[in-house]
Amino acid sequence: MTTPGVPAVHAAGLYKSFGKVQAVRGLDLTVQQGEVVAFLGPNGAGKTTTIDMILGLSTPDAGEVSIFGHTPRGAISRGQVAAVMQTGGLLRDISVRETVQLTAAMFDSARPVDEVLTRAGILDIADRRVEKCSGGQQQRLRFAMALVSDPGLLILDEPTTGMDVAGRRDFWSAIRDDASRGRTVIFATHYLEEADAYADRIVLVRQGTVVADGTAAQIKNLASGRTVRASLPAGDRPLLAGLPPADHVEFDGGRVTVRTADSDSVARFLLTTTGAHDLEIVANNLEEAFVALTADEAGTTAAAAAMEGERA
Amino acid sequence: MSQSTAMQDRKPSAGGVNTTFLWIEIKRMLRNRRTIMFTVLMPAIFFFIFGLSNKNQQLPNGHSYGQYILISLTVYAAMTAATGAGSQVAVERAQGWSRQLRLTPLLPGAYIAVKAAAALTLSLVAVIAQFVIGAIAGVTMDAQTWLTAGLVAWVGSLVFAALGLFVGYLMPSQNVMQILGPALAILAMLGGLFMPIEIMGDTFGTIAKFTPAYGIGQLARSPITGEFDALWIVNVLVWLAIFVGGAAMAFRRDTSRV
Ligand SMILES: Nc1ncnc2c1ncn2[C@@H]1O[C@H](COP(=O)(O)OP(=O)(O)O)[C@@H](O)[C@H]1O
Ligand SMILES: [Mg+2]
Numbered sequence: 001m002t003t004p005g006v007p008a009v010h011a012a013g014l015y016k017s018f019g020k021v022q023a024v025r026g027l028d029l030t031v032q033q034g035e036v037v038a039f040l041g042p043n044g045a046g047k048t049t050t051i052d053m054i055l056g057l058s059t060p061d062a063g064e065v066s067i068f069g070h071t072p073r074g075a076i077s078r079g080q081v082a083a084v085m086q087t088g089g090l091l092r093d094i095s096v097r098e099t100v101q102l103t104a105a106m107f108d109s110a111r112p113v114d115e116v117l118t119r120a121g122i123l124d125i126a127d128r129r130v131e132k133c134s135g136g137q138q139q140r141l142r143f144a145m146a147l148v149s150d151p152g153l154l155i156l157d158e159p160t161t162g163m164d165v166a167g168r169r170d171f172w173s174a175i176r177d178d179a180s181r182g183r184t185v186i187f188a189t190h191y192l193e194e195a196d197a198y199a200d201r202i203v204l205v206r207q208g209t210v211v212a213d214g215t216a217a218q219i220k221n222l223a224s225g226r227t228v229r230a231s232l233p234a235g236d237r238p239l240l241a242g243l244p245p246a247d248h249v250e251f252d253g254g255r256v257t258v259r260t261a262d263s264d265s266v267a268r269f270l271l272t273t274t275g276a277h278d279l280e281i282v283a284n285n286l287e288e289a290f291v292a293l294t295a296d297e298a299g300t301t302a303a304a305a306a307m308e309g310e311r312a
Numbered sequence: 313m314s315q316s317t318a319m320q321d322r323k324p325s326a327g328g329v330n331t332t333f334l335w336i337e338i339k340r341m342l343r344n345r346r347t348i349m350f351t352v353l354m355p356a357i358f359f360f361i362f363g364l365s366n367k368n369q370q371l372p373n374g375h376s377y378g379q380y381i382l383i384s385l386t387v388y389a390a391m392t393a394a395t396g397a398g399s400q401v402a403v404e405r406a407q408g409w410s411r412q413l414r415l416t417p418l419l420p421g422a423y424i425a426v427k428a429a430a431a432l433t434l435s436l437v438a439v440i441a442q443f444v445i446g447a448i449a450g451v452t453m454d455a456q457t458w459l460t461a462g463l464v465a466w467v468g469s470l471v472f473a474a475l476g477l478f479v480g481y482l483m484p485s486q487n488v489m490q491i492l493g494p495a496l497a498i499l500a501m502l503g504g505l506f507m508p509i510e511i512m513g514d515t516f517g518t519i520a521k522f523t524p525a526y527g528i529g530q531l532a533r534s535p536i537t538g539e540f541d542a543l544w545i546v547n548v549l550v551w552l553a554i555f556v557g558g559a560a561m562a563f564r565r566d567t568s569r570v
Contacts, residue, residue, distance in 0.1 A: 057414060077324040077417040088408020093343065098336055105332035106416035108325040145412075 006069045008033045008153045008184040009054060014063035016049050016208075023049040025208040027063075031186060033152070036179050038199035039188040042294050046208040047188035048086060051157050055083055067153060079107050079149030084142040086157040086188075092131035096122055096141055099130060103145045110148045120144035121174060136167040143174065154178070156187040160194065172198050192290050206294040219290075225261035226283050230276040232256045239274045325417035329425050337430040341397055342437075350396050350489065351434060352441045355389035359442070362506065364449055371508060379453055379536050382446040384505040386439055387465045387532050391525060392496055393438035394469035395489075397431035398476020398559075402488040405481070420563055424477065431473035432466070439466050457535040468528035471548060472496075474555035475524070481562030499525045524551040 009031040016024040024046040031037050039047050052058040054065050056072030067075035075081045090099065100117060104110035117123040120140045125133065133141065139159060146154055156175070160168040176198060179185045189195055195202045196216045204212040204219060212219050225247070231254050240249065243258070244265040250257045256276070260266045263281050270276035341347055363385065367378030404410050413423065439462050453461075480488055500506055502516070503525025509517045520526055527547030534540050 055415060057411065074324065076415060077327060078322040079325060079417065080322065083415055085408070085412070089412035091340070091404065091407060091409050093340055094336065101332055102336050103416065105330050105336075106325070106327065106413070106418045108323075108417070149416075 006033070007031060007066075008035070009065070009067055009186065011050070011054060011065045012063055014050060014053055014065070015061045016046075016053060016058065017061055023208055024053070024060075027205070027209055029203060029210065031153075031184060033184050034182055036185045036198065036200045037187075038195035038202045039186060039205060040190070040192065040195040040202050040290070041188075041205035042190055045190075045205045045294070047205060048157055049208075050205070051083070051155055051186075051188060055081070055155065075153075079109070080151055081153040081155065082146035082149055082151040083155040084139070084146050084157065084159050086161065089142060089145075090130050090138060093129070095127050095129055096133065096137075096144075097126040099141060100144055100148060103148045107149045111150050116144045116147040119147055119174065119178070121170070135162045136164075136171070139163065139171065140174075143171075147178070151183070153184045153186070156185070158188050158190070160189075160191070168194075204290065204294065211294065225259065226263040226281050228258045228260060228263050228266045228270065228279065228281050229255055230270050230279040232270075233275045236274040236276070242269070242273060244269055327417035327419040327422055329422045329429075334426050334429055337426055338433050341400070341430055341434055344400075346489070347393075347396050347400075347434065350493065351389065351393040351438045355385050355392065355438065355442055356445050358388070358506075359385050359445055359449070363446075363451075367449065367451060375536055378446075378449075378451045379457075380508070380533060382442070382451045383461045383465070383533050383536065384529055386442040386446075386461065387468065387525065387529050388496075388500045388505045389438040389442045390435040390465040390469040391472040391500070391528070392493075393435040394431040394471075394473040395476040395479075395492055395496055397434045398427060398473040398478075399480040399488045399492055401427065401477055401480035402483055403480075406484060420560075424559070424563075427477060428470060428473050431476065432470065435469035435473075436466055438469075453536070460535045461532045464528060464532040468532070468548060471524060471528065471552045471555060474552060474559050477559040478555050478562060481559060481565075499523055502526070503529050505529050521547070524555075527551070 007030050009029060011027065011029045014024050014027040015022075027046070027050055029050070039050070041047055049058070053060045053063075054067070054072065056065070056076065065072055067081050068078075070078065070080070072081070091102075094102070097113060097117065100113045104113060114123060114126075117126055120143045122137060122140045122144060125137060128137075130138065130141065139162075143156075143159070146156075154175075159175075160171055163171060172194070175185065175187075187194075187199070199216070201214065202212070202216055202219050203210055232251075234254070237251070237256075240256070243249070244260070244262055246258045246260040246266060248257075248259040256270075258266050258270075267279060267281060270279060359382065363378060363381040367376075367381070369377040371377055371380055401410065443458065443462060476492070479492060483491070502520045502523040504512075504520055505525055509520045509526075512520060521543075524547070527544040530537075530539075530541070530544045531548070
């Protein structure tokens with residue numbers, strides 16, 4: 001057995017830049033064996049860049065990574081980690097079965113080909129050429145390839161992108177089944193519901209660093225407090241300079257939205273000092289926590305934009 | 313079922329060459345119509361155009377033109393086949409397959425070895441096809457000559473397998489052979505595979521001696537010319553070193569996403 005205390009992943013102080021773009025800046029992540037962790041963040045947050053460094057596909061500018069106490073390469077050559085990447089990684093001109101056979105041929109010990117095809121739910125299309133497979137089928141094939149070495153750690157980078165709702169649900173039930181056998185799973189996603197529904201723990205990333213880390217409930221509490229909305233006469237905006245401490249202030253048409261831990265003071269201020277009316281106070285949900293925590297300094301939130309895109 | 317094995321600390325896999333890998337590689341290559349066209353069809357057409365009409369003539373240096381051109385075009389066929397096989401790595405990179413392989417225990421050396429073996433399989437097909445065509449067309453040589461020339465053309469094609477890998481790693485193109493095809497034809501011409509260098513003139517004749525197809529061509533024809541120069545072997549080894557070194561360097565740099 002691996003020493004029980006050895007974390008599945010330990011990453012400390014990771015940095016990676018591409019020219020002027022600082023994709024990852026000082027990211028720390030420790031994942032214990034058996035955890036199912038969502039790596040949640042808007043597009044461009046640095047999820048894929050981090051995963052590449054964890055897997056040893058790219059070298060960090062600074063920082064260190066170990067997987068089950070080994071270097072990434074050491075863990076890969078022991079078959080302890082496998083990954084389902086966001087794109088590519090398949091040969092178009094061979095069949096589904098040949099792809100898995102080929103992958104299995106690289107390892108000294110591998111699960112039987114038909115077993116992993118069955119677990120990924122693609123045994124029935126085993127003889128189909130990869131280029132003839134749908135996006136969802138190709139994703140299942142990547143999953144099958146990742147199961148070949150029976151790895152202790154499985155990393156998935158936005159695995160359900162491009163799948164329809166039913167496909168997504170099936171895919172996740174296969175992953176959940178698998179995780180229940182004790183496999184450690186880390187998946188990157190920008191879908192909040194996926195993180196909420198399938199992870200024991202959510203690591204929220206924004207602009208290359210971890211901004212929150214905990215269970216879905218803990219994350220909700222972090223951006224706790226409430227959202228106060230009210231209609232505000234345009235001329236009263238300057239008065240908001242005197243607003244009690246708030247996490248986030250936003251204008252939309254004639255309405256102002258304030259996220260705050262102290263909704264009573266904010267409401268009192270709006271109703272007494274400004275001409276605000278039609279005031280409402282709601283408790284934050286996870287989606288609002290996500291938006292609040294991943295908002296850019298600029299105010300327009302990349303996260304909000306990403307989530308708008310998702311609803312569209 | 314997986315719990316027990318998944319949690320164990322394990323030994324590193326050897327990451328070596330294996331027959332499943334090699335067999336699938338060879339199948340992929342033989343399924344590819346374009347490769348077969350470059351390997352078998354084109355050199356055959358060249359032989360019918362350049363070789364057949366004057367196969368019974370004598371060269372200025374006194375040798376049979378038919379033998380000279382058959383051996384030369386066989387070298388050309390083998391080098392095209394090997395380059396084509398090696399350059400398939402460009403397609404694999406474009407599809408993200410070489411990146412995927414980095415998530416397996418496979419060692420770079422083993423990968424190159426399998427690619428080289430697959431390239432040699434294809435160039436063997438090319439050599440045999442070309443010899444069969446030559447024999448049917450009536451070119452005669454003694455057994456020793458067939459064997460030596462064939463072996464040199466075949467083994468020498470390794471140089472070009474390395475060239476194919478090198479270029480395949482450098483270029484993003486899915487159609488890398490459209491660039492390599494004409495380049496190989498020029499190298500073949502400069503190497504004296506389409507016409508004897510003696511008739512090229514001094515300048516070209518001198519340049520020719522430093523090009524990568526020259527050494528292999530001279531060595532392959534030595535059973536009919538009776539000549540030998542150690543510099544030909546030097547030519548082959550130097551180009552092999554250059555292309556292998558280039559391929560290894562490009563391989564190490566290649567980690568980009570697709
Ligand atoms: N090879 C690259 N060259 C330049 N910029 C890159 C490269 N890879 C990623 N980036 C940039 O780094 C940032 C993080 O990207 P990425 O890790 O792909 O984010 P995510 O996976 O969270 O969507 C983005 O701004 C992206 O444009
Ligand atoms: Mg990504």
